[in-house]
Amino acid sequence: MNPKFSNCLPRIKTMFDVNFSKKWAEKAHVTNTIELVQVLNGTLKVVFEKDIIELLPGDVIFIPSHTSHLDVFSQKQKFEVFMIFFRWTPEKDFFREVDLGVFCKAPHDVQYEIRSILLEMRSDRLDNPVSRTINQHRLLTILLLLYRSAKGIATVTRENKLTENKHKWLANEVKIYIQRNLQNKIKMNDISRKVEVSPNYLSLIFKKEIGMSIFQYIVEAKMETAKQYLLDGKLFIEDIAALTGYSNANYFSKAFRKYFGCSPARFRDMKIKPRGC
DSSP states (O other): HHHHHHHHOOEEEHHHHHHOOGGTTTSSSSOSSEEEEEEESSSSEEESSEEEEEEOOOOOEEOOOOOOOOEOOOOSSEEEEEEEEEEEHHHHHHHHHHHHHHHHHOOOHHHHHHHHHHHHHHOOOOOSSSEEEEHHHHHHHHHHHHHHTTTTOOOOOOGTTTTHHHHHHHHHHHHHHHHHHHSSOOOOOHHHHHHTSSHHHHHHHHHHHHOOOOHHHHHHHHHHHHHHHHHTTOOOOOHHHHHHSSHHHHHHHHHHHHSSOHHHHHHHHHHHHHTTT
């Protein structure tokens, strides 16, 4: 490990959840700090001068300071990111050795570890010196995890210390896969291949960790996403059906009525909570 990385604490300027502004997608821009961007909802394509990196929910990218880039995202879908702006003395040396798309190439356990750390950071604040220092150490841990991953150095993460954590990781990966593929027909065999365990084992672990079957979670995720689209009021029911993986509007409407107790058209018109409408 390069000591100049591990011995130098990044200095966080600010961090927050935000809905991207349309102006960020209109022209390339730069900042004078490093940007960490984690996609929370929607998809993001970051366009650099010589590279394009596509991010799905949960994915993370670091954008070096003074680097021109364009943020491209769908304005038809709910889009939200978590951002950290920070400075780090060994920045130039780090990005000479670590490419911008390193997170998406990292092993699943490293990705899970980084997502877990970011979740802790999102629940924290920078309103006192202790919290700021803790979060700067968390951010350094993320940077070192990505460096080790880029260099092929084995990392013992919280995910692989205990079988219990492995189960949590599997359940989380299933949830991420489902959220990423809501517009498709999601098959159990495809999910099990993604996380490299048998369908039966995965079903048992998911039910134990989440409290519902994978099929029930898929339906819930599709219906809650459809509900949000209806509340936004910008899309036709046919479009919402397609975005949530239903082959036609009639099939979608039947599924929506079965889940919420009323038709999507009635829910959209009344703009009230579905149960009992």
